[in-house]
Amino acid sequence: MRHRKRHGKLNRTSAHRKALMRNMVTSLLDHELIETTDAKAKELRRVADRMITLGKRGDLHARRQALSIIKDKRVTAKLFDELAPRYKERPGGYTRVLKTRVRVGDAAAMSIVELVDRETGAAASAE
Numbered sequence: 001m002r003h004r005k006r007h008g009k010l011n012r013t014s015a016h017r018k019a020l021m022r023n024m025v026t027s028l029l030d031h032e033l034i035e036t037t038d039a040k041a042k043e044l045r046r047v048a049d050r051m052i053t054l055g056k057r058g059d060l061h062a063r064r065q066a067l068s069i070i071k072d073k074r075v076t077a078k079l080f081d082e083l084a085p086r087y088k089e090r091p092g093g094y095t096r097v098l099k100t101r102v103r104v105g106d107a108a109a110m111s112i113v114e115l116v117d118r119e120t121g122a123a124a125s126a127e
Contacts, residue, residue, distance in 0.1 A: 030075045033114040041097045041111040052094045055084035
């Protein structure tokens with residue numbers, strides 16, 4: 001029975017899956033948009049939303065919990081200083097998954113994962 005087994009295995013060992021999610025959430029918070037497969041995107045959404053919730057809490061314990069997942073201190077600082085205030089009034093749902101295409105090499109369904117309310121266009125390129 002698969003009761004309470006919520007996350008997908010992604011055909012990886014637990015250590016590989018943990019490292020994959022750490023790298024993907026770091027990239028997502030840094031670039032605010034990444035392209036990946038559908039299954040990875042759905043798993044990434046859980047971790048990224050949890051990190052932004054930690055950023056909204058803003059205390060020392062939350063920062064240390066975030067640093068245990070996000071290994072880049074610059075990205076963690078961005079999470080607590082820029083992203084958390086942006087989503088202060090939002091009760092949840094900080095990421096959006098958009099299905100895009102089928103990858104040519106292996107016919108995997110691809111998706112874009114992006115942060116909701118991110119700066120786009122000329123405003124982002126001016127920085």
